[in-house]
Amino acid sequence: MSAYSGTAPALLVSVAGSALLWWRRRRPVAVAVVLVLLSAVWPLIPAALVALATVAAMRPPRTAGAVTALALVPSALYVAVYGPGPRALSTALTGAVLVGGAVGWGLFVRGLRERAEQARREADLRAEHARRREREAIAHEMHDTLAHRLSLLSVHAGALRVNPGAPPAQVRQAAEVIRDSAHQALEELQQLLGVLRTPAAGGDGARSSSPPQPVLGDVTRLVEEARTAGTDVDFVLDCAPADADGAPTATGRTAYRIVQEALTNARKHAPGQPVRLVVRGTPGADLTIEVTNPVTTGSPSRVPGSGLGLIGLTERAALAGGELRHGVHDDGTTHSVRARLPWPAA
Numbered sequence: 001m002s003a004y005s006g007t008a009p010a011l012l013v014s015v016a017g018s019a020l021l022w023w024r025r026r027r028p029v030a031v032a033v034v035l036v037l038l039s040a041v042w043p044l045i046p047a048a049l050v051a052l053a054t055v056a057a058m059r060p061p062r063t064a065g066a067v068t069a070l071a072l073v074p075s076a077l078y079v080a081v082y083g084p085g086p087r088a089l090s091t092a093l094t095g096a097v098l099v100g101g102a103v104g105w106g107l108f109v110r111g112l113r114e115r116a117e118q119a120r121r122e123a124d125l126r127a128e129h130a131r132r133r134e135r136e137a138i139a140h141e142m143h144d145t146l147a148h149r150l151s152l153l154s155v156h157a158g159a160l161r162v163n164p165g166a167p168p169a170q171v172r173q174a175a176e177v178i179r180d181s182a183h184q185a186l187e188e189l190q191q192l193l194g195v196l197r198t199p200a201a202g203g204d205g206a207r208s209s210s211p212p213q214p215v216l217g218d219v220t221r222l223v224e225e226a227r228t229a230g231t232d233v234d235f236v237l238d239c240a241p242a243d244a245d246g247a248p249t250a251t252g253r254t255a256y257r258i259v260q261e262a263l264t265n266a267r268k269h270a271p272g273q274p275v276r277l278v279v280r281g282t283p284g285a286d287l288t289i290e291v292t293n294p295v296t297t298g299s300p301s302r303v304p305g306s307g308l309g310l311i312g313l314t315e316r317a318a319l320a321g322g323e324l325r326h327g328v329h330d331d332g333t334t335h336s337v338r339a340r341l342p343w344p345a346a
Contacts, residue, residue: 027154028054040074045095049160057113064103071099127266153181160232177229216244216252218245219259219279226263231275233263238280239287247287251341254320255279255289258313262291262337265310270296270335286322286344292336295328310337317341 024031031091032051039048052071075092082088090260138195157178166174214222216239223235237244247255266275281287317324322341324332329336 052102053106057109071134216247
């Protein structure tokens with residue numbers, strides 16, 4: 001490098017050159033090239049190094065490499081002009097080290113920025129996956145709850161159509177079941193749709209509380225609803241009421257949905273047939289559920305979505321750490337749903 005004089009023009013050039021750094025983020029390459037060229041004859045090395053670091057941090061590696069090579073040219077010219085003496089080599093080496101340090105710092109800042117951006121993208125991706133899983137869970141809940149209610153509507157409406165001359169008391173009972181099932185289905189649908197709307201309504205992505213989730217103790221209420229609807233359910237609950245109320249939330253909810261789907265399928269595919277339900281378990285052992293009903297030879301009522309519920313429940317039981325199996329027995333006269341769910345000790 002050449003020696004710089006301490007004259008007023010040199011100071012003015014230094015100040016003017018440093019002022020170019022104001023535009024280094026808008027035009028980093030142009031500012032760096034100008035400052036590198038001027039630094040060969042004027043005292044602008046600090047400003048040139050800042051501009052080099054900005055180029056390395058903001059521009060692609062190929063562009064940064066080209067500007068870095070240009071910044072090393074004055075050192076090579078200094079050695080060529082003054083000869084390969086110790087002083088010239090020392091000055092050139094010092095310039096190369098300064099250039100390398102500036103570029104290295106820019107690359108370090110670039111790496112920090114890229115890692116921060118990658119972390120943000122990963123966080124957005126995890127949030128999107130969480131929202132997707134949440135909506136899938138809500139879809140399962142919607143199917144489980146609405147299919148149960150709508151199956152009651154279908155069965156009793158079909159009974160009224162097949163037997164229009166039924167006694168008034170029987171017609172009144174069926175109408176009450178249809179009314180109650182429709183009312184409860186609308187309430188549950190409103191709750192689920194409210195949960196789906198919440199993320200869009202709240203700008204910060206906060207959610208309101210989820211709709212109430214069933215527990216193991218609610219299986220008894222579910223059986224009473226089925227009996228009121230006309231299904232003959234032989235129910236055996238082989239666990240203490242206190243244990244049922246204190247069962248883990250995931251286990252109780254999964255058990256409830258399995259019983260709900262099994263009773264719904266029995267009403268759809270074997271209307272009027274008795275159903276046997278056995279629920280056994282204690283804390284520290286598995287919770288087992290078995291639902292059996294005769295297979296009818298007549299054509300079952302056709303309800304959209306048939307067959308999807310048990311597939312979803314099989315996946316849900318697996319996610320809970322258990323298993324679910326269903327199908328017709330070898331004799332071809334009985335259909336069963338058997339599930340095993342973990343019930344850890346308190």
